[in-house]
Amino acid sequence: MRRWLMWILIALVVAAGIWWFQRPRPVPIDAVHVTRGGVRHTLEEQGKTRVIERFVVSAPVAGRLLRVGLEEGDTVTEKQTIAVIDPLPLESRVQEIESQIRAIERRIDGVGTKKPKAQEIERARVLEQTASEALRVAEGERKELVALQKQADRELERLIPLAREKRVSPSELDDARTAATQAKQRVDAQDNRIRIRRLAISVARLERAVLEARLSDYDWEEKVYREQVGGLRASLRSITADLARTTIVAPAAGTVLAVHKESEQFVAAGTPIVDIADLERLEIEAEYLSEDAAHMRPGMKVEIFGRALGERVLEGELLRVEPSAFEKVSSLGVEQQRVRVIVKFDAKGTGLGDGFRVEVRVILDAKESVLRAPEGALFRQRDGWYAYKIVDDKARRVRVETGIRDGRSREILSGLDENDELVLYPADAVGNGTRIERLPPAEAQK
Amino acid sequence: MRRTLDKKLLRNLLTMRAQIIAIVLIIACGVASLVTMLTSYSGLTTSRDAYYARYRMADVFAPVKRAPRSVLYDVERIPGIREVQGRIVFDVTIDIPWIAQPCSGRTSSVPDRPGRILCGLHMTAGSWFEGDGTRQVILADRFAREHRLKVGDDLLVLMNNKKQPLRIVGIAQSPEHVYLIRGAGDIIPDHERFTVMWLSESFSESVFGYEEAINDILATVERSANVQEVIASIDQRLEEYGAIGAYALKDQASNRYLNDEIEGMEASAGVVPIVFLGIAAFVLNVLMGRLVRSQRGQVAIFRAFGYSNAQVVAHYLKLALLVGLLGAIVGSALGLWFASAIGALYKEFFDLPFYVFQIDTNAIAGGLFVSVGFATLGALQAVRAVARLDPAEGLRPAAPSTYGRTLFERVRPLWRRMGFASRMVLRHVARTPARAAMAAVGIAFATAIVLFTSYIYDAWDAMVDTQFRLIERQDARVVFHEKRGREALYEVRHEPGVLAAEPELVVAVELANGPRTRRTGILGLPRDTELHGLLDRSMRRVALPEDGLMLSQALADVLGVVRGDTLEVRVLEGERPVLSLPVTAVLDEYLGAFAYADIELLSRWLDESYVMSSVRLRVDPHYEDELGTALKDLPAVAAVTFKDRTVKAFRDTAEESQQLSNAVLLFFAGVIAFGVLYNTARISLAERARELGTMRVIGCTQREVGLVLAGESAVLTVLGLIPGIAFGIWLSWVLSKAYATELYRFPFVMHPSNVVTSVCAIVVFAVIANALVLRRLRKSNVIEVLKTRE
């Protein structure tokens, strides 16, 4: 009996041994932890810097531009001389004009001497005045005479009828008639006198007019000359101004971005010579897909990084999302609608220039202290997300609700606790209840 | 007299048929392994050679960026060149409407009119182009079959930014693509997603804008020429056209895999048959000897009747000869059958239009020689020993054989507990240690083979799991036609279903350490990569070095460099700079022979700003189809591979051949274990008929008597298992070292479960063998033995 028992015992032990050793071996995995920290929903794109204000300094006047001593990268202060356009032609021009002016002024002088003097004109005027006075007197007298005449006439007229009636004597009548006739003669004589006076006025006036005409002619000539002078002076002024402007100065302090015309050459007015901008005032433009730009708002935080910045990551702010999208063929060959997004940031001390390539990361959403799990630990099954939690060295499938993700980790809304250990990239090898063994993490290479 | 002897021989065979069958099977397996290996080897080699010869495989391949057709005249004049051909080669995307993911293809131009071309086409359906071949295509056979495309169907191809339908006018195979992989980076062909196709020259020129120009040159060289010199000359001539570097046939992707397989077979054909045949011959020898020895009674009778020694010896020699012959015949037949099965597998796996199945007479002759030789040797030794006895003595029941105390008896308490059956078994085994050892050795071999088989299975599994789960963690890989900048990464990130994306930069280079050079690629990865976890063979995670290159151990070995050395790196693309880079780390990994570097550093070394040649993605399975469709339309994308498809293809391919070889190995182990145990037990039964009968008479039941026989089997099995396990472990270890090709190294994973499995398997065989013997015991009336006086 005991023999049987012993055999059964051995069989059991063997069976147990077989079962123990035939157990599926623990699957090697990488273990990660659920941590608490920040998760951000970001969108990255390539961007490039641009100066906010770019001054294009161009030649104000045509002329020979003298060699610009500046190079790209030089800093300039406000009003610093940047370039000089050869002033010589202008200066000679100035002299030329000035001599022209002087010539004309001499002519003016000449005219001045030929001009009727003021006294002459005065005399003429006085003569005229006198004549006018005389006329007036004569006219005044005439008036009296006329009045006398009228009286005489009236008397006559009164007497005529009376004469007829023989009430008055024909001598009276004749006297009256003679009086009337005398009165009239007197008036007529006065009229003559007036005429003569008038004529004298006319003469005086004519004389005066002649003088005045002469004067105005000379005046006019003088005026013309003066106008010429005026014109020349204006030119002179403008050339002088130009002359003043042949020294081209910087409109503001900054760095020379580009030197368009370096060597000595003739430039037309308006030719750009140098570009200057304040490199410490930069902003970044990035072209995002319109679908993404729709979620961006001014004020969102933006991180700026890239090889140009080495290890540094700058913080910026989304300044503006341009309202219009434009079509652009993507790097992989499809047409996309892109929107330009402008980011403002502090460029001091970054060493960035204009048009430098950087990468930007717009932070659409950031949560500070939330539970998060590495992206690689989560997988989708049917319509939910799951992860394998390690409990007692075995994997246990748990369902999780996730929130925002940033490509590396995802916010965990429910299903896991802080410091839970998860299986990274379980694939098909791990199932619910599978025994696992942890692979040691990488050592940093020396 | 002779007649009776012969009749007796036949009757002998019949009575001992089970034993004979077991022995024949053992040697047959050994012979089969020899025949199979040699036949398969010669079959594949001959097929390859015939295919290459008949369809004019090129010796030299010289890709360039763009060269005028006229350059061919110059190349032709290079000394050593026999024939030259130019063509236009481009990667395109294929849109199969009922598949969500994009497929990719490589187009090659062939002349508008069929003629004798290098890397010719073996047409399996349809015909050549009509007219100038515009919008026509000749498609690869495998791909057409996979997607059930026929001549006359249209194929939607995205070429040069334009998607257009091409009519399939013909279906063909080419020796250039016996193993159809995309490029050096891939391991397994994906017949469903990648193919080659041929366009007419006129059409290629017009659609790719390559009028009178070519970008790939094929050449054959004179037999006497030095290929390296020819290649150097070609490189020189083509440098101005952006030559990427000419290479010889031995470096051509498809040929390389084919050769690897052939070389692997060569290696195993050298080792495996010898081992198997050796084991089989050994066992054959032992068993034949024991068989004959168990016939001592008969021998005595013969001698008593007056047969001479020579006649007796001849009698048994005939037996041995028969056994040997049978073994060789069965073995050869089995071997040829296996070889044909393997041939069929090869024809499918390597896209061969025909498989030359040649019966390797050398192998058969060798098998025959070994089989017959060892059988007769074993029989001879035994029969001589037996024949030396006096006839009378032979007739008498043997005096009770001398037994002695065994070691076990020292352990008093244990001994006292043991029943008589156990004591009988132990003493019997201890009495003939040599015999027991031989049997144990047979068991040991069988155990080792099963353990080894179990190990290989696990090793493959471990390799696949390690490579495709622990190392490659991406779900998909998007490869671009040309290198792209960082915007490409952002753009891909935007596609539907992309959870994460990492850039990857593969640069074709030639690494040189003095005279030792190697063409390979540098794989640039982000320093904080999550999708390609570097892992060494001791399952330790490794980080990319901060500076310099990290080399695979295999590569380092080939180049003879160690950590700290400096390598000359000749870049084969773009500006083709020559750099001098330090080797700052060496990675002992399983698969691949690559160099690794930080992608940013690599870009910088190439003087580019952050470029990538492909992107690895983590994909949300919900959107997988959508993603595939979206990627189909991107002109810059050359190919998209989804990892689980690759793994599946890998597993399917490996599994098929694995299952075959595993089954064969297990069969062989079973045959040996079974054969040894069965024979031992049968012979025991015969030798100890008397005492077993006595036990029965005394009143022991069949079972109790059976236990004695089984007990002996059990002890021998246990004795064999222990060294067998050790031997199996050693064999596995040796293989893991020996099978270190450049492509992969077998991990040495040995777990207790492997041991348990093999032990269980052997125990099963042992149990079956014993069961059969016990059945025989039951059937035979042992008591009869006692009744006779013999």
Place this chain on the structure above:
Amino acid sequence: MSPTDAKASLYSARGLTKIYVMGEVEVPALREVDLEVAESEHIVLLGPSGSGKSTLLHMLGGMDRPSAGTLAFRGRDLTHEDDRALTLFRREHVGFVFQFYNLVPSLTALENVEMAAEIASDPIDAREVLDLVGLADRADHFPAQLSGGEQQRVAIARAVVKAPDVLLCDEPTGALDASTGILVLEVLQHVNEKLGTALIVITHNEAIGDTADRVLRMGSGRIVHEARNETPRAPSEIRW
């Protein structure tokens, strides 16, 4: 007066027939044998080769089944019992002694006896039995180290240790010389008298017949003659 009437019946055989079929030939080994064996009876079977003595012995020992007829042991019908039942029957009730001893060579003398003792349900102490046959001092020797007579005595001890009801002996002295043979017979006698074990001995030696209670002569498969010994002789007294 027949002593069998007084003693209980051990064996009762009626019409026992055994025909061997060898190819196309039928060989009748026993032809309708009737036999009664009483408890503790000492019987000697004489006869030439092929007379069926061994066959009869085997049948009595349950090693063979008759082609026809019945065989009962203490009333229990053995004729149609299966192999296992017969094995157990042998185990409990029958002890065998062979001409060529048939000891298990890989066990010591003591172990050989113990082997039988182990499977019996109520055995005698093995050492005692060995002592009974006078080989207590050779207990740890292997059969190869024992003489023929010693081996046979061990065999007897082995057969007896089970305390069987009957000892079947097939030419127990056939391979021994006279003095050793007598010794062996004495042992057998001793066992028969002391333990009351029935004794059925096959021999070709007529002289041995004198030691038995009954002598049965067999020929051509039949019992041709039955003789009773009123006064059986002691083995030491016989000569051959």
